[in-house]
Amino acid sequence: MPLALPLEPGHELTAGQDGGALVRRSVLPGGVRVLTESMPGLRSATIGAWVGVGSRDERDGHHGATHFLEHLLFKGTARRTAMDIAEAFDAVGGEANAATGKESTCYYARVLDADLPMAVDVIGDMVTSARLDPDELEVERGVILEELAMNDDDPSDVAHEQFAAAVLGDHPLGRPIGGTPGTIRAVPRDAVWEHYREHYGPAGLVVTAAGGVDHDALCASVTTVLQDGGWPLDDSTAPVARRVAGSAWVPDAGTEVVVRRATEQANVIVGGVGLTATDDRRYVMSVLGAVLGGGMSSRLFQEIRERRGLAYAVYSFSSSHADTGLFGLYAGCAPDKVDQVEQLMVAEWERLADESITTAELERSIGQLSGGLVLGMEDTGSRMNRLGKAELVQGELVSLSEALERIRAVTADDVQKLAAELASRPRSIVRVGPFGGGA
Known part of the structure; x- marks a missing residue:
């Protein structure tokens, strides 16, 4: 039977998986959820910090903010410059990146198992303590516009973006994940900051890791970095509710x-x-x-x-x-x-x-x-x-x-x-x- 993942404060779960892997899940104070899959014999690990927020969740005036945040979280915190973040992973042969979707955003890294505490500290610092510096934001605005222009030069990308818009119409899922040149040029720093403060918090954070990972050590590292970032970790706080699923929304006509x-x-x-x-x-x-x-x-x-x-x-x-x-x-x-x-x-x-x-x-x-x-x-x-x-x-x-x-x-x-x-x-x-x- 599938393993149920209840949204209860303090919930713990342990289950064996195929090939000798072990899955563990803990709901930490603040509602933070940590899931690990320990894979015997591996010397590497991949860790991701997930926020259940995507482009569909942008309010009017915030369109493009989700993708903007994906870029800006790598541009510096109170403790690290953008160069510090880049050097931390380059120095150990690791890889770090992020992905924005229509319903979630993930900041992730792949490193040697010995370097997992560093990866947790850096990504946790980015998620909790991003500066969203106005000057960096303007530089990154140009980078994102170039990214959109690159995608617009690929006719297959254009076809897929237009298809989503054609089928879903005015539904929020019909909007492009990365925003449009118009929304990226228009969105102000205050709107990106508001989007960040509204959606990034412990109850909405999910940390997942697989490979050579120790669950208890990871939970301790996550707790420490969130406390250092000033996030409130209350024992009684439950995780945020998942999206309500239902019957598929179907338009009245094709386009x-x-x-x-x-x-x-x-x-x-x-x-x-x-x-x-x-x-x-x-x-x-x-x-x-x-x-x-x-x-x-x-x-x-x-x-x-x-x-x-x-x-x-x-x-x-x-x-x-x-x-x-x-x-x-x-x-x-x-x-x-x-x-x-x-x-x-x-x-x-x-x-x-x-x-x-x-x-x-x-x-x-x-x-x-x-x-x-x-x-x-x-x-x-x-x-x-x-x-x-x-x-x-x-x-x-x-x-x-x-x-x-x-x-x-x-x-x-x-x-x-x-x-x-x-x-x-x-x-x-x-x-x-x-x-x-x-x-």
Whole structure:
């Protein structure tokens, strides 16, 4: 059975995992949650400090602040300059970075096990005591604008951003994670500071680590760095509640978007609303994606690339959030072939909805997903991420063996039913390329 992760002050949990790994979880004073997965024989560890806040949580006037904070927390604290932070990890051969999502932000580092206390101290200092210096903010504003410009020069990135906006419309999840050039230029330092003070605190903090890690020592280090940062650590404080999950939000109609770019190739995406992050059918979705567009043996790859030579890149994809998700089919092709490719993608999707997949396809896809899952768990970063998502999103931790069982339990009938449901929802189309009109 999955391990429940209750939001109770002082809660403790210990459970063995596959391959001799040991998962432990503690709810510390202040509501801070610490989860570790000790992996025998490893001399490295990956640690992440998570805040359950993403771009969807930005209030009016704060748009772009979440991504801004991801950059600014590396620019200095009361105890460290930006150079001090960079040197701390370079001096031990470690790596440090951060990732902003639509519903969470993570600051993480991979180091030798002996250097884990240093990583905890530096990342904890960044999270609790960022200065958000006005001069540094203005410098970083230019860096972020260049990052957005780089992404805008990639037509496939543009297609995916436009697809989310087309499907989700005015929903906060439809906004780009990194903000837009307009919001980044407009957001003032006070708004970024307000966003930081509003969302960064002990009750919302989750610390996860995997590899050569001692749980008790990590909890002690986390407590010390938070106290040094002046965060209140009250024994009676419970963690903040997780997002409320529900039925997937579905728009009333699909949208067609054309973005003009002077490119040699057209990028096209067809799709719509997918599943929420806690939908029990997420394992069915994985199998569906593998059959339709998840590898070289998938239907899209075989029909569009191998048989017809119409595209180099063609695949299906999905993403999930608390109250909605995305499902889509992507291809890059010659502009004069885009109609044909789009029709073929839709035809394969609808065939999946109308006809059961073969036993061979089901077994091959289950094998593909099972192997990928096991191989992915060989990495401490993947295990650290798994703990963070289980805590912030699922409210339970599914072991590797249980996940494999859920994948193997998927039937051909399950796949057809889900494909039919997805195909019945409003459908959006995004094209990016050398077309007339559009943006």
